[in-house]
Structure formats: structure tokens, C-alpha cells
Amino acid sequence: MIILENVSKKFGTGVYGLTNVSFTVEKGEFAFLVGPTGSGKTTIIRMLIREVMPTQGTIVVGNWNIIRLPGRKVPDLRKKIGVVFQDLKLLPDRTILENTYLPLELSGVSSKEAMKRAEDILGKVGILEHANKFPVQLSGGERQRSAIARALVLSPEILLADEPTGDLDDDTAWEIVNLLKEINEAGTTVLMATHNANIIKKLNKRIIKLNKGVLIGEKNDKDEEKPSASDAPEEQKEQEKKHEVHEHKKTEEKKESITDKFEQALKE
């Protein structure tokens, strides 16, 4: 369902966001994309909807080869994948119902049918009573549910959730995770990026571990943790070294800039 082969991403600054990442997520699977901030989780999700392109490698999502996909087909790809964005991206000037309705409108569903389906999905995620409220009027958990509703309203085969429990308290986070679990049990492939160790541990699902843009291990729900094929220690060290050199360079530049300013101030 989702295949990444030797995917690397070099940003304009020269820093690698991802280095030779390869993994597969099967149809109907629930997988966690795990790693600390800056490990490349969001970059992978952004690549899966072709918000950013990899520098090298191959990405296949369903029947779509992301690299070879013509630009005019990108909207079609995005309609087939439900995404819960890290910052939710709910439109602030539209009600929850209108936000949920939007993907249906984009897909050309008739307004009557779209309204019915939007209400149905809001009912399923448990926020139908807030349908006519604006995002700003809802709590964090309710907004998260709204984003999930919007991601699911077109019944996608794949759901990508980027830190959906990020800003939530434990109870609300669990409600969201259980909702995603139910969605997965209904047949949707779920790839959830998170760094919440508690959830990962308790849910006991497949884990794809990243660190500084490198895949450092995978663990299936029944297996013991095993290091990734691309997780050659030399490679990881090299990537970490690159990262450290970049950080060191940035600190030096900052120091120089402060010294210059200080000297200039003294002269004046």
C-alpha cells in the first residue's frame, strides 16, 4: 500500500532531512512512525501526499508512483489519502460542517449527499453537536476529531496522521488513538507519526523508528525489535556527523555575528 525505497531528501540548506529510508506499509496495517522532533516523520508524510518531492528514491502510494505522477494528477492523489495534519489545517472561517464538507465539494459530490455524508462522519467521530461551530470555539480534542472527520469523509484507503495527539492531555490522546484504531479495524491503512512513547507501548502495533532522517529500526506487533537494513552504524554516524557539523557551523556564525555587532557598538 505504501512503499518507500531508498528515499532521501536534501533541503535547500544542504541538510539531509532523510537518508536512504526504505519501508513498506501493507494494506489494512496500523503503523507508527516514531522518532524525536526533526527525525523526518513529517517529511515522510509530506512526501506521501507530494507536498515535497524526495531528492532520490521511489515512493509508491496505492497505485500511484509519487515521483512520476504528473502535476495535474496531484489533486486526485490527495483526494484518495486522508491526512490529519500536525497543525490540523482547519479553515478558521468555516464551520466544522463546512470544513468536513470541503473534500466532498472538491470531489464533485452533490451538496445534498455531501451534507449527509459530512454529518454521518461527524456523528462517527462524536462531534455532530459541534457541526455549526467554528474551529476556534472547540477544545483541542474536538478540533482533532474535526480534522480526523475531514480526513475520513471521502472514505480513503489510507489515513496519515501527523502527531494527532501532540497537544492533548492523556485521556483525550487516548480517545483519539482509539478512534484511529477503530478506523483501522474498519479496513483503513493508518500511518501515524508520533513521539508519544506511552501510546506506542500500550497499543503494540508496528513501529518504524527514525532518528535524524535515518531509519534506525522496525518492530512488528508480534516481533521483537530489529535494526533496519538501511541502519548501517556507519551511515547513521555519518548522518549524525553531518547534522552536528551543520549545527556547529550555525553556532559559529551566530557567535561571529554577535561579536561583530558588539565591536560595532563599541566603535560607535
Added chain:
Amino acid sequence: MKFFKTAWKNIRRSPYQAFAAIFIMTLTFLAFSLFAIIFYGSSEVVSYFESKPQVTAFFKDEAKEEEIDSLKNSLTESGIVSGTKFVSKEEALKIYRDQNKDDPLLLDLVTADILPASLEISTFVIDDLTLVSDTLQKSEIVEEVVFQKDVVSTLTSWTSAIRKIGVFVVVLLAVVSVFIMVIIIGIKVSQKRGDIETMRLIGAGSWYVRMPFIIEGVIYGLFGAVVGWLISYGILLYATPKLSYFLKGVPVFPLSPSFMFSLLGVEVLFALILGTFSSYFAVLRYLKK
């Protein structure tokens, strides 16, 4: 319909920008309407004078009918004259009485004897008037020649100048309108950059994003055209009695409603083009793929 609703919502949520856009469009179309009316009116005045006898020869009292006929035939045979009309002393009196029927004092003093017989001559080409006038002046039976060439050529040069000024002003205002519209739509696109990015990420195509902005531009254009036209029609109706008095005898005012509605049609078309062009230019400029 959904695009129209979104566009309308965008307009309502930023009324000052909408007002500025409609105001500049109104100015453009008001200028367009006024110059169109002036141009049409002046063209009508010119064609009225052109269609009227352009040279009038007044005969001496002793001129005989045979001599007048002979002069008339020689002019007709020259091939440059498009029409002639003889007005006898009696007919001249009748015309005089018609023109002054409200003033009995003027009627009492005049008889057919003191009014001269005349021959009204028009030519195919305005430049031939000089030749006809010279010929008539050489004739011994002609007392006086009244020649309208100067009136017509002055009017023609005025009409031409008005046309040039009108085209310049309208083009200038249209260019300013396009720039202002591009800026206003550009501001709106920038304000909604976040929403546009979100819509694109959940599958919105380019046209889905662009269409409300283009419709917004068209709405500004149409509003401007209709309001500008209404103001110009109001000014025209207000000025019609004064203009009719000023151009006494020249049947130009009131202008026919069909002309005004045709003008509205042209302006609506022009507004569609102007609104679409400027908003499309703005979305291309501010909404890169």
C-alpha cells in the same frame, strides 16, 4: 454557484477593498458612458448638418423662373450635386410663419415680397461645396450664398478631438482600474494564502482556488459598469432639456433609450473582459502553481 457564493463572501468580509474596486470601476465606466454619449450626440449633430442643404442660394427679386431652372439643371448635370430644392417666396413665407407662429408681432410685419426665393443644394462630398458656392456666386441672378461648410468642418474637428480625448481617458482609467484590481485581488489572495494551501493539500485543483477570485473581479467590473451607466443616464436625463434648448432645431436629444441600453450591453461586455483579465492576472501573479 458555489464559486459565486465564495466570491460574494470574500466581498462582504472586506467591504472597504470592495468599495475601492467598485469605485474605480464606476469611474472608468462613467467616463466611458459620458464620452460615448458626447461622441454619439456630436456625430448626430454633424450628420444632421451634413444631410441638410449645405449651400443655399438666395435669388434676386428680378430672377426669372426659367433662369433659376437653368442654373439648377446645370448644377444637377455636373454630377457632384446630390440634391436640390427650390423654395419659392410663398414657401419661404410659410416656413417663416411656422418658425415664428408663437410671435404674432413678427408675423404681421412680413409678407412674401420681402422674402427671397432660394435654392438649397447638397453635394455628395463636402469638399465640392466650395465649387458649388463659387459657381453660384458668379451667377447674376444670385443675391447671396450661405455656405455651411465651416460649421460642418468645425463640428467634425470637434468630434474628432472629443473622440481622441475620450479614447485616451477611457484607456487610462481602464489601465488604472486593472492595476488597482490586481492589487486588491492580490491582497485578498495573500490574506487567504493559508486557506489556499490547506485546500490544495486536501485535493483542490488550481481552478477551484482561482475561480472565486476571478468571479470577484467580474462582480466588481459588473457593479462598476452598471453604477457608472446609471449615473451617466441620470446626468443625461437631467441635462436633456438644456441640451435640447441649446441645439434648437437639431433633433438629437432626447437620446433614444435603445442607444442607452446598447451602451449598457457594451459596457457589461467590457466589464466582463476587464474584471476577468485583471483578476486572472492577479491570481497568476500571486497564486503560483
